[in-house]
Amino acid sequence: MINRSDVLEAERRINGYVRRTPLLRGGTAAAPLWFKCEFQQHTGVFKARGAFNRLLAARERGELDPAVGVVAASGGNAGLANAYAAAALGVPATVFVPETAPRVKVERLLGYGAAVRQVGAEYAEAYAAAMECVEASGALFCHAYDQLEIAAGAGTLAEEILEDEPGIDTIVVGGGGLYAGVxxxxxxxxRVVAVEPFNIPTLHAALDAGQPVDVPVSGIAADSLGAWRVAVIVCGANTDPCTLERIPTPAY
Known part of the structure; x- marks a missing residue:
């Protein structure tokens, strides 16, 4: 179960390691919108928040061996965040990515000093290889989204949003770990609304089945967003995902 106290603890822990990103207003006077500018976060993505929370919490517990470091599986963004956090804390990182990962992401991973292993065509295959590496090496595993400390770190952006604009009544997010933390x-x-790609309907499939289930994934974003099932941690995010309100998808 993840709750706000986990997020507040993460906020305390990662203070000084991540940026407080701006909240910009858009829309109209009658229908205002706000945009949380996490593209200005370290590595250009919110995932740096969870990565630092995971590594720092593990270090506090004595679970982070500086000689072995961390292992992550990622379509790219989570790997970048964990590689950056590991470099900042002075520990090695090994990142498993699909063979389809964009070259620019692989080069950035290498630039952060990470060892990169390209395995399979989808995230799930890279994940399986990463778990084998963790078992063999004893490295700390940093999940792309489905760990309490990863989700709690991601949730710190919601604390910033509601501090800057307490009147915001709906926050729209994509990604299971981000949803759980927010x-x-x-x-x-x-209110929090989760969205996902049509071709990677992990949450919709879980709602239909009454539990997390594997789904086939496809589309141009499958290398980064191609997890086969919704995050298990979503089940502990305030409500069972199978009792969440389903909002009809608008036609465009």
Whole structure:
């Protein structure tokens, strides 16, 4: 179970390691929108928040061996975040990515000093290889989205949003770990809406089945967003995902 206290602890822990990103207003006077500018975060993505929370918490518990470091599986963005955090803390990182990962992401991983292993065509195959490496090496595993500390770190962006604009009544996010953290942070203060690609319907499939299930993935974003099932941690994010309100998909 993840709750707001986990997010507040993450906020304390990662203070000084991540950027507080701006919240910019758009839309109209009658229908205002705000955009949380996580593209200005370290590595250009919110995942740096969870990566630092995971590594720092593990170090506090004595679980982060500086000689072995961390292992991550990623379509690219989570790998970048964990490679950056590992470099900042002075520990090695090995990142498993699909063979389809964009060259620019692989080059950036190498630039952060990470060892890069390209395995399979989809995230799930890279994940399986990463788990084998963890078992053999004893490295700390940093999941792309499905760990409490990863989700709690991601949820810190919701704390910033509601500090800057307490009147925001709906926060729209994509990604299971991000949803879990934001839902925990915003509980009782703001509605949270999760979105996902048509071709990677992990949450919709879980709602239909009553539990997380594997789904086939496809599309141009499959290398980065191609997890086969929704995050298990979503089940502990305030409500069972199978009782969440389903919002009809608008036609464009």
């Amino acid at each position: 839902a925990a942070a915003a509980e009782g203060r703001s």
